[in-house]
Amino acid sequence: MLEISLFSIFAIVGVLTGIMVITQKNSVISALFLIINIFSIAGLYLLLNAQFLAVVQVIVYAGAIMVLFLFVLMLLNLKNEVEFKHKIKKSVVNLSIVLGLTLVLEFVLLYLKSPIKNNITNIGTIEHIGKVLYTDYSLPFLSIGFLLISATIGAILLAKRDI
Numbered sequence: 001m002l003e004i005s006l007f008s009i010f011a012i013v014g015v016l017t018g019i020m021v022i023t024q025k026n027s028v029i030s031a032l033f034l035i036i037n038i039f040s041i042a043g044l045y046l047l048l049n050a051q052f053l054a055v056v057q058v059i060v061y062a063g064a065i066m067v068l069f070l071f072v073l074m075l076l077n078l079k080n081e082v083e084f085k086h087k088i089k090k091s092v093v094n095l096s097i098v099l100g101l102t103l104v105l106e107f108v109l110l111y112l113k114s115p116i117k118n119n120i121t122n123i124g125t126i127e128h129i130g131k132v133l134y135t136d137y138s139l140p141f142l143s144i145g146f147l148l149i150s151a152t153i154g155a156i157l158l159a160k161r162d163i
Helices: 002-023 027-047 051-076 088-111 126-135 138-159
Strands: none
Touching (some): 051 126, 126 138
16 A cells, blocks of 8 residues: 555656646756656656666766756856746646546556566666676676777767877
C-alpha cells in the first residue's frame, strides 16, 4: 500500500509539473518546474528498485544540465516577456481533465491488480550494474572509454589550432 501511495504522489507531481513546464511563459519558472519533474522521476526510479538510475537522474540532469540551462536563460536577460494571462474557464477545464485522468489512474492501480510480480531485487543496484559492466560488457566499456578519450583529444586539438 505504501508503494502505491508513493507511486501516486510521484506520478501526480510528475504529471502536474510536466504540464506546468509546457504552459509557463516565463522560461526560468518553466526550468524550475522541470527540476521538480526530474526529482519525481528519480523517485519513480527508486520505487522500481533502480537506485543507480535515480542517482544518475538527479546528478546528471538536475545537477548539471539544468544548472547550465538556468545559467544560459539568465544570461539571455529576457526583459520583455509577455505575461501569461490565466483564463478561469481554461483553468477549470484543464484541472478537471487532470483530475479525471488521476482518478482513472487510481482506479487502475487500486482495483486492477497486476499478476506480474517482480522478484528480482538487486537488478538496479550499483553492485549489480558494476558486476555486469566489468564482466560481461568489459570490451564495449573499454571501447567507449577509448572513444571518449579520442573525442576529448580531438576537441582540444580543434580548440587550440594555433599550436
